Amino acid sequence: xxxxFTSTMFKDETFRDDYTFANSPESIKRFPFPFWxxxxxxxxxxxxxxxxxxxxxxxxPIDIDEHYVSDMRDRAIVLKEDPLRVQALPHMMTAxxxxxxxxxxxxxxxxxxxxxxxxxxxxxxWINRPLGIEDRFRFGDAATLPYEPMEYITRQCQxxxxxxxxxxxxxxxxxxxxxxxxxxxxxFDIGMNFMEWHAPVPxxxxxxxxxxxxxxxxxxxxxxxxxxxxxxxxINPRLDTSPExxxxxxxxxxxxxxxxxxxxxxxxxxxxxxxxxxRSNAILFSxxxxxxxxxxxxxxxxxxxxxxxxxxxxxxxxxxxxGLTRYVDVTRDWLAQYDDGEPTPKGFLFK
Amino acid sequence: MSAAPSRQVEVAALERVANRVKRFEFVPxxxxxxxxxxxxxxxxxxxxxxxxxxxxxxxxxxxxxxTDRYQISVLRAPESxxxxxxxxxxxxxxxxxxxxxxxxxxxxxxxxRKHLLIAGGIGITPFLAMMEQLKATGSPFELHxxxxxxxxxxxxxxxxSLPGVHIYREDRSERIxxxxxxxxxxxxxxxxxxxxxxxxDWTLKTAAQEGWPEDNVHYEHFAAPPPGEPFLVKLAKxxxxxxxxxxxxxxxxxxxxGVDAPYLCRGGACGQCLTRVVSAEGALIHNDHVLTDEEMRxxxxxxxxxxxxxxxxxxxx
Numbered sequence: 001x002x003x004x005f006t007s008t009m010f011k012d013e014t015f016r017d018d019y020t021f022a023n024s025p026e027s028i029k030r031f032p033f034p035f036w037x038x039x040x041x042x043x044x045x046x047x048x049x050x051x052x053x054x055x056x057x058x059x060x061p062i063d064i065d066e067h068y069v070s071d072m073r074d075r076a077i078v079l080k081e082d083p084l085r086v087q088a089l090p091h092m093m094t095a096x097x098x099x100x101x102x103x104x105x106x107x108x109x110x111x112x113x114x115x116x117x118x119x120x121x122x123x124x125x126w127i128n129r130p131l132g133i134e135d136r137f138r139f140g141d142a143a144t145l146p147y148e149p150m151e152y153i154t155r156q157c158q159x160x161x162x163x164x165x166x167x168x169x170x171x172x173x174x175x176x177x178x179x180x181x182x183x184x185x186x187x188f189d190i191g192m193n194f195m196e197w198h199a200p201v202p203x204x205x206x207x208x209x210x211x212x213x214x215x216x217x218x219x220x221x222x223x224x225x226x227x228x229x230x231x232x233x234x235i236n237p238r239l240d241t242s243p244e245x246x247x248x249x250x251x252x253x254x255x256x257x258x259x260x261x262x263x264x265x266x267x268x269x270x271x272x273x274x275x276x277x278x279r280s281n282a283i284l285f286s287x288x289x290x291x292x293x294x295x296x297x298x299x300x301x302x303x304x305x306x307x308x309x310x311x312x313x314x315x316x317x318x319x320x321x322x323g324l325t326r327y328v329d330v331t332r333d334w335l336a337q338y339d340d341g342e343p344t345p346k347g348f349l350f351k
Numbered sequence: 352m353s354a355a356p357s358r359q360v361e362v363a364a365l366e367r368v369a370n371r372v373k374r375f376e377f378v379p380x381x382x383x384x385x386x387x388x389x390x391x392x393x394x395x396x397x398x399x400x401x402x403x404x405x406x407x408x409x410x411x412x413x414x415x416x417x418t419d420r421y422q423i424s425v426l427r428a429p430e431s432x433x434x435x436x437x438x439x440x441x442x443x444x445x446x447x448x449x450x451x452x453x454x455x456x457x458x459x460x461x462x463x464r465k466h467l468l469i470a471g472g473i474g475i476t477p478f479l480a481m482m483e484q485l486k487a488t489g490s491p492f493e494l495h496x497x498x499x500x501x502x503x504x505x506x507x508x509x510x511x512s513l514p515g516v517h518i519y520r521e522d523r524s525e526r527i528x529x530x531x532x533x534x535x536x537x538x539x540x541x542x543x544x545x546x547x548x549x550x551x552d553w554t555l556k557t558a559a560q561e562g563w564p565e566d567n568v569h570y571e572h573f574a575a576p577p578p579g580e581p582f583l584v585k586l587a588k589x590x591x592x593x594x595x596x597x598x599x600x601x602x603x604x605x606x607x608x609g610v611d612a613p614y615l616c617r618g619g620a621c622g623q624c625l626t627r628v629v630s631a632e633g634a635l636i637h638n639d640h641v642l643t644d645e646e647m648r649x650x651x652x653x654x655x656x657x658x659x660x661x662x663x664x665x666x667x668x
Contacts, residue, residue: 222454
């Protein structure tokens with residue numbers, strides 16, 4: 001029974017080469033469309049990461065969706081080609097175990113049909129049915145797992161992760177895994193502090209946004225995770241838009257024409273979660289990417305209207321920072337046919 | 352940010368561990384495990400006596416890996432504002448209390464090559480948990496613990512025979528040879544001090560003299576908010592007025608009036624409670640360790656957990 005359910009729930013698709021990725025109608029409906037008004041405004045928009053409505057991306061702390069199995073297959077390909085996508089400095093081992101515990105307990109509690117965690121003191125037994133994994137290991141003893149704890153569990157959990165060490169009144173990116181990232185590099189950022197890795201973001205520094213955000217994060221408490229949405233756009237449904245592979249995907253940005261916008265251009269939304277970890281006092285930062293084709297977006301009239309208006313009011317320096325400059329105009333012009341000038345509902349459009 | 356869900360706990364055991372110091376063991380009322388924590392963390396204990404509410408931060412002193420119970424030690428303050436006297440006189444086995452989630456403002460620095468712990472009096476408590484954690488990670492450490500006498504020093508017996516622990520008793524005219532200790536440490540050592548204000552000041556000064564980088568020196572003190580003259584607070588947003596008593600902190604008065612004011616450390620160290628001062632008829636008495644001298648002179652912000660005013664203050668609340 002479980003097997004059958006599993007095979008029908010998870011799609012078999014690709015995020016490279018022939019790009020067979022697509023969203024089901026349910027998946028389109030739950031897409032975390034990050035705009036709450038009809039014009040672009042920069043905002044940190046942090047809110048408590050509390051459970052959302054049934055079926056929404058906020059229903060559980062860690063969202064596992066129909067793309068899970070293919071997503072994890074894509075991660076394995078990236079890691080095989082480039083082992084430096086996962087790194088952890090030696091002092092982060094405790095935080096790695098914290099991460100494994102948080103992800104395993106969240107996944108097992110939210111999706112008991114897919115994941116089971118049995119704990120007997122430090123003897124743990126983990127079953128991942130969709131990926132066909134079953135392991136017994138000793139919590140705290142990395143030698144009892146096939147990978148270090150963070151890599152072990154994040155090979156089985158959608159989203160990129162960074163673990164931030166809290167010291168000297170700052171946060172340091174001292175561990176992480178990044179195989180589905182919007183043009184940032186863990187190998188480049190590893191060991192940097194919060195101000196260093198945000199240095200390239202335009203405008204926000206002058207607005208004092210990062211000073212305030214850092215202060216907020218340093219005061220984060222165990223048991224009160226927070227989340228925010230961030231967005232960019234991606235040509236083709238490619239998860240691995242990394243600097244390391246820029247030569248493979250960068251040129252795609254010049255391939256957009258009025259005829260192929262609907263299929264090629266994707267809105268890419270990151271659901272970013274932040275948790276204070278208990279043993280290590282580190283902060284876990286999850287960056288989960290959701291992709292939506294323009295063709296899928298325009299099946300929802302208010303989304304189409306609003307996104308057209310967002311792209312019409314986006315400051316050029318932000319379009320440049322997000323890497324949209326080559327195709328933002330053609331996309332906006334294509335979306336214009338779906339914007340009849342009617343008003344849109346106030347606030348977020350997804351539940 | 353001060354609204355992390357709290358837990359109901361019951362006092363499972365308590366004992367006198369030194370003159371004026373009691374140790375308490377808390378177990379969760381709902382039977383669900385307590386969170387593991389990182390050494391150096393504290394919880395804020397909420398005590399209710401009639402319509403009075405006290406909230407005091409206490410360092411967690413047990414093993415950070417123990418999820419069935421938390422332990423704290425409470426020194427009865429000579430001029431208690433209510434909290435430590437309540438813990439000593441009213442709390443018995445079976446008493447139910449409310450505790451916050453653990454908050455760590457005094458963590459071990461994971462990149463440290465060695466850890467030097469300097470404790471004075473009741474300042475020993477966070478180090479008891481730190482020693483457990485450092486042992487578990489195999490990190491080298493030394494503890495130097497100053498106390499008035501064996502009777503005054505909590506956990507004297509337990510610590511006295513441990514390797515890496517050095518005890519100094521004032522009644523035997525022993526003093527921590529701080530300059531010597533700080534002058535002979537390997538590069539990459541981190542220094543942690545917890546104790547009375549005088550000891551912290553002395554340690555910071557000695558570390559600076561011995562050429563220690565500021566980033567390698569960490570301190571925590573849970574000094575109670577100093578008492579003062581009663582004063583009046585007007586809340587600009589709600590238009591309410593709150594009286595602050597002589598032995599009450601501004602934060603406590605706000606909480607008693609039902610104002611959901613932010614806080615984390617309740618010791619003037621973290622800055623979470625900083626509140627904008629709209630106007631002040633009278634002086635501001637700053638007792639925190641967050642505002643710079645210039646910010647204190649400007650008088651635009653006040654740390655409600657430890658600082659006071661005279662006369663009447665209007666706050667942006």
